[in-house]
Amino acid sequence: SQQGEEDPQALSIQEGENATMNCSYKTSINNLQWYRQNSGRGLVHLILIRSNEREKHSGRLRVTLDTSKKSSSLLITASRAADTASYFCARSYNTDKLIFGTGTRLQVFP
Amino acid sequence: ETGVTQTPRHLVMGMTNKKSLKCEQHLGHNAMYWYKQSAKKPLELMFVYNFKEQTENNSVPSRFSPECPNSSHLFLHLHTLQPEDSALYLCASSLGGAVEYGYTFGSGTRLTVV
Numbered sequence: 001s002q003q004g005e006e007d008p009q010a011l012s013i014q015e016g017e018n019a020t021m022n023c024s025y026k027t028s029i030n031n032l033q034w035y036r037q038n039s040g041r042g043l044v045h046l047i048l049i050r051s052n053e054r055e056k057h058s059g060r061l062r063v064t065l066d067t068s069k070k071s072s073s074l075l076i077t078a079s080r081a082a083d084t085a086s087y088f089c090a091r092s093y094n095t096d097k098l099i100f101g102t103g104t105r106l107q108v109f110p
Numbered sequence: 111e112t113g114v115t116q117t118p119r120h121l122v123m124g125m126t127n128k129k130s131l132k133c134e135q136h137l138g139h140n141a142m143y144w145y146k147q148s149a150k151k152p153l154e155l156m157f158v159y160n161f162k163e164q165t166e167n168n169s170v171p172s173r174f175s176p177e178c179p180n181s182s183h184l185f186l187h188l189h190t191l192q193p194e195d196s197a198l199y200l201c202a203s204s205l206g207g208a209v210e211y212g213y214t215f216g217s218g219t220r221l222t223v224v
Contacts, residue, residue, distance in 0.1 A: 033212050040220065042112065042200055043153075045212035088153070097143070097166060098213060100153040 005101055006089060012107045019076040021104040023089030024069075030092045032065055032072050037086045037103075046074075046087075079108045113137045116201050116216035124224055125191060131219045133184040133201030140205060142184040143213065144176060147198040159184060191223045 007022045023032070031050045035043040049056045049065045049072065056063045062075040076083055086105050090098040114135045123129050133142065144156040158166035159178040173195075175187040184201055198220050202213040 031210075035212075035215075040198065040218070042114075042116075042215035042217045043202075043213070044112070045214065048212050097155055097158050099155070100145075102152045 006087070006104045008104060009102070010105045010107070012109065013079055014109050015079060015081055017079055017108075019079050019083070019106055019108070021074045021087050021106070023072045023074070023101055025072075025089075025091050025101075026070065027091075028093060029067070030094060032063075033090045033092065033098065034061075034063060034072075034074050035088045035090060035100075037088065039085075043088065076106075079106075081108050081110045084108045112214050112216065114201060114203055114214050114216035116199075116219050118219060119217065120220045120222075122222045122224060123188070123191065125193070127191075128187070128189040130188065131186040131199055131201075131221075133186075133216055135182055135203040135214070135216075137203060137214060138205065139203035139214070140181050141203060142178060142181070143202045143204075144184065144186055145200040145202065147200055147218070149197075153200070156186075188221075191221075193223050196221055196223045 005024050013019055029051050031048050033048045034046045036046055037043045047058050047063050049063050060077045065072045084107050086103045088100050088103045090100045117132045140161050142159045146154045155168050156170045157176045162178045162181050173190050177185040198218045200218045201216045204213045205211050
């Protein structure tokens with residue numbers, strides 16, 4: 001399959017804890033992107049990391065990329081109940097399209 | 111609002127009906143996309159348009175017919191659908207494609223085929 005795989009499929013944590021989601025893929029990439037989706041809504045772009053980058057930060061988000069292992073991780077620090085959503089990685093390769101992974105459902109309890 | 115507007119938000123249609131989904135963006139983006147999101151399945155890319163020319167048709171059945179009259183508008187015409195076509199249909203746009211930029215998504219149309 002060309003699609004990425006997120007791990008875990010579901011994650012439940014308490015507010016204030018950190019949440020880590022992983023993404024693996026099989027082919028080469030130009031960049032890898034993370035998106036968030038609240039239930040039944042559209043996806044929101046969170047962060048893009050290029051293939052020559054290893055780490056990127058945006059607020060409470062930290063993304064790492066290991067092209068040798070074909071994997072990426074998204075860390076959300078000091079999580080809040082409002083972070084409850086599904087998170088998707090998507091990879092871009094040589095064309096004008098994104099291929100999305102299967103997603104991680106994050107539940108943050110107050 | 112993200113800048114990408116999809117209408118209607120919800121649609122219930124019979125298998126013999128003909129309906130259309132509309133997507134509109136005024137972000138100055140040149141590429142537009144249709145994705146299908148079914149329960150427990152990854153997002154499936156359906157169609158890609160770049161400068162209103164179709165550049166990708168991901169083996170989508172002919173009962174789905176896209177139309178892109180200009181870079182700001184994208185339609186998905188539906189006819190003789192099946193119950194398994196019930197899903198959330200998402201439109202997205204981007205500037206320059208996904209290689210350098212992310213996508214902006216609309217809120218989707220929740221389609222139910224009865």
